[in-house]
Amino acid sequence: MSSYNGPAQYGFAERWLPRLVLAPSFLLTLVFVYGFILWNGYLSFTTSRLLPNYEWAGLAQYVTLFENERWWVAVKNLFIFGGLFIGGAMAIGILLAVLLDQKVRQEGALRTIYLYPMALSFIVTGTAWKWMLNPGLGLEKLVHDWGFTNFTFDWLVNPDMSIYTVVIAGIWQSSGFVMALFLAGLRGIDDSIIKAAQIDGASLPRIYWKIVLPALRPVFFSTLMILAHIAIKSFDLVMALTGGGPGFSSDVPATFMYSMAFTRGQMGVGAASAMMMLMTVAAIVVPYLYSELRGSRNG
Amino acid sequence: MQALRMTLCAATMAVAFAANAAEVEVLHWWTSGGEAKAAAELKKMLEAKGHKWKDFAVAGGAGENAMTALKTRVVSGNPPTAAQIKGPAIQEWGEEGVLASIDDVAKKEGWDKLLPPVVSNVMKYKGSYVAVPVNVHRVNWLWVNPELLKKANAKVPTTLDEFFAAAEALKKAGIQPVAYGGQPWQDATVFESVVLGVGGADFYKKSLVQLDQNSLKSPTMVKALETYKRIKPYTDKNAPGREWNLATAMVINGKAAMQFMGDWAKGEFLAAGKVPGKDFLCVPAPGTAAAYTFNIDSFAMFKLPNKDAEKGEKDFASAVMSPQFQEVFNLNKGSIPVRSGLDMSKFDACGQESAKDFAATSKKGSLVPSMAHGMAVHSATQGAIYDVVSQFWNDDKMTAKQAADKLANAAKVK
Numbered sequence: 001m002s003s004y005n006g007p008a009q010y011g012f013a014e015r016w017l018p019r020l021v022l023a024p025s026f027l028l029t030l031v032f033v034y035g036f037i038l039w040n041g042y043l044s045f046t047t048s049r050l051l052p053n054y055e056w057a058g059l060a061q062y063v064t065l066f067e068n069e070r071w072w073v074a075v076k077n078l079f080i081f082g083g084l085f086i087g088g089a090m091a092i093g094i095l096l097a098v099l100l101d102q103k104v105r106q107e108g109a110l111r112t113i114y115l116y117p118m119a120l121s122f123i124v125t126g127t128a129w130k131w132m133l134n135p136g137l138g139l140e141k142l143v144h145d146w147g148f149t150n151f152t153f154d155w156l157v158n159p160d161m162s163i164y165t166v167v168i169a170g171i172w173q174s175s176g177f178v179m180a181l182f183l184a185g186l187r188g189i190d191d192s193i194i195k196a197a198q199i200d201g202a203s204l205p206r207i208y209w210k211i212v213l214p215a216l217r218p219v220f221f222s223t224l225m226i227l228a229h230i231a232i233k234s235f236d237l238v239m240a241l242t243g244g245g246p247g248f249s250s251d252v253p254a255t256f257m258y259s260m261a262f263t264r265g266q267m268g269v270g271a272a273s274a275m276m277m278l279m280t281v282a283a284i285v286v287p288y289l290y291s292e293l294r295g296s297r298n299g
Numbered sequence: 300m301q302a303l304r305m306t307l308c309a310a311t312m313a314v315a316f317a318a319n320a321a322e323v324e325v326l327h328w329w330t331s332g333g334e335a336k337a338a339a340e341l342k343k344m345l346e347a348k349g350h351k352w353k354d355f356a357v358a359g360g361a362g363e364n365a366m367t368a369l370k371t372r373v374v375s376g377n378p379p380t381a382a383q384i385k386g387p388a389i390q391e392w393g394e395e396g397v398l399a400s401i402d403d404v405a406k407k408e409g410w411d412k413l414l415p416p417v418v419s420n421v422m423k424y425k426g427s428y429v430a431v432p433v434n435v436h437r438v439n440w441l442w443v444n445p446e447l448l449k450k451a452n453a454k455v456p457t458t459l460d461e462f463f464a465a466a467e468a469l470k471k472a473g474i475q476p477v478a479y480g481g482q483p484w485q486d487a488t489v490f491e492s493v494v495l496g497v498g499g500a501d502f503y504k505k506s507l508v509q510l511d512q513n514s515l516k517s518p519t520m521v522k523a524l525e526t527y528k529r530i531k532p533y534t535d536k537n538a539p540g541r542e543w544n545l546a547t548a549m550v551i552n553g554k555a556a557m558q559f560m561g562d563w564a565k566g567e568f569l570a571a572g573k574v575p576g577k578d579f580l581c582v583p584a585p586g587t588a589a590a591y592t593f594n595i596d597s598f599a600m601f602k603l604p605n606k607d608a609e610k611g612e613k614d615f616a617s618a619v620m621s622p623q624f625q626e627v628f629n630l631n632k633g634s635i636p637v638r639s640g641l642d643m644s645k646f647d648a649c650g651q652e653s654a655k656d657f658a659a660t661s662k663k664g665s666l667v668p669s670m671a672h673g674m675a676v677h678s679a680t681q682g683a684i685y686d687v688v689s690q691f692w693n694d695d696k697m698t699a700k701q702a703a704d705k706l707a708n709a710a711k712v713k
Binding site for chain 1: 373
């Protein structure tokens with residue numbers, strides 16, 4: 001860029017044009033993302049209840065938050081849901097991608113079928129699974145009607161198991177998407193490497209495990225980022241599927257935050273819980289991002 | 300109805316020309332059939348007074364979405380004329396310093412005499428009226444399908460013992476005794492009726508309104524919790540998450556015999572073409588005949604920028620309290636008028652009984668605000684109580700004693 005030797009007015013445009021075109025989106029992001037994060041952070045230290053107010057309260061809202069049993073249920077659920085959802089969607093997605101990569105017939109049609117759930121919103125997924133998992137309406141009734149009357153599958157209405165129904169619906173929706181990402185990644189791998197390995201006598205599973213999957217590291221990275229982000233912000237799926245219930249047994253931090261800030265007149269506690277969510281994301285993402293980005297620069 | 304409209308128009312036409320027109324913007328969530336019809340009545344009355352009605356209806360059940368919309372408007376300094384806010388939430392908004400006094404209208408029309416003190420106190424912030432009540436819902440009702448009871452040879456319960464006897468008989472006859480919707484607010488609705496039935500109005504006031512720590516931990520509360528939990532075996536497994544109107548539909552269709560629910564359930568029965576007293580019965584929740592838990596919808600008035608707007612606001616308040624509107628509105632909504640001394644002949648049997656009990660309990664002091672419907676305690680406290688009640692209902696390992704202790708803790712949430 002600096003080697004450009006045109007007339008002076010072009011130099012000016014060249015210097016300013018990139019900044020000029022980036023400025024609006026940069027400014028919008030600065031204000032509407034980072035500005036609001038700061039504002040929320042400030043609110044979490046105030047006595048805000050129904051509306052924001054700016055009376056300083058120190059750490060009082062955090063104390064209230066940490067003493068709230070429901071918050072800890074929400075946090076525990078986030079880890080259960082996050083872990084199983086990311087792990088499950090990733091495992092099934094990769095498996096589907098690998099299987100679909102075996103030059104099967106009608107691949108396009110199959111790919112569409114697997115990917116289609118992603119086209120639905122989580123609200124639709126949640127509602128559909130709510131019907132399927134409802135003991136009096138869905139799976140349990142179906143099996144009973146087949147004659148197996150001892151069969152029970154009442155996770156949806158069981159406070160100890162309700163969060164796992166969210167996991168099931170989440171994995172169902174997202175694994176097709178993971179498959180699509182990995183399939184694209186697989187197609188990007190140079191055939192000659194695989195052929196060379198085959199000539200060396202490596203078995204197909206071994207080729208995948210040792211050569212193909214490691215080559216998919218960047219895909220893996222972005223998939224993990226997307227899934228983690230879906231898991232932490234998950235709100236609509238829980239709302240549609242269980243409504244956070246029975247009781248508050250399937251509450252997650254996002255639904256907790258919403259009900260505190262918007263329905264219970266405890267905006268301060270809601271803001272504090274939102275900050276805790278941000279901290280959790282930051283604690284996981286920042287070190288990972290750092291190591292990945294530094295790694296790729298060095299490599 | 301037509302005649303009423305005509306007189307209304309004629310009566311208000313004269314003032315219409317004198318009054319300055321203002322835009323009256325009202326935030327509400329009356330979006331379902333009967334409710335929307337009721338809101339349309341209000342619009343007609345205000346337009347007759349020469350004001351422009353601007354509808355600000357936000358759909359969404361208990362008004363959560365509407366409240367979010369309202370907060371945005373208030374924070375940006377552009378509040379609507381009035382918004383559907385009720386119970387202690389009126390005090391919370393008052394504390395934010397955004398509500399306007401309508402004392403002059405209230406004094407001129409003698410609201411203090413028209414409303415029971417428990418009701419007018421809710422409408423006042425620091426001693427002056429900032430809100431106008433629209434209707435009264437009774438929450439402690441039990442809706443009964445008499446045909447199913449007859450089939451099981453059970454009689455309509457008036458006490459809790461009779462209730463469980465009837466439930467047992469129904470179960471033996473292979474009929475599901477209770478239709479139940481497992482959402483936190485519905486859990487709380489049933490729970491407060493049971494507390495009222497077990498402990499009576501004074502205990503209810505002490506525990507769920509004044510949040511007295513000793514009452515909340517008392518043996519009476521433990522007994523109330525145990526009694527509440529005894530209902531669970533008579534409900535079905537699919538109850539969690541069920542909407543209240545689906546539970547009501549179970550009673551209508553003969554799939555279940557009884558439901559604890561406020562009188563908005565009547566609308567579902569009527570919409571299904573059922574006749575009160577014949578196809579369905581409304582009786583006070585077991586053991587609560589002498590008391591009345593009320594849920595009153597009201598409109599809180601916001602501080603407005605100019606005199607014209609304030610005039611519109613006052614006309615709106617006066618229209619809401621007028622006998623005509625109270626009658627027309629409540630006939631549509633299924634509730635009863637809040638002002639005393641109105642002719643109830645157009646209302647059905649349930650409405651007439653409700654009005655009679657409202658007046659009687661107000662004199663006896665057993666007219667109590669509904670905790671489950673945001674009439675008794677602040678929203679934060681109410682939410683914390685919801686959490687405990689729902690958890691206790693769903694978690695079979697929790698004992699009533701533990702739940703009572705948790706309730707006492709929840710009551711400390713401010």
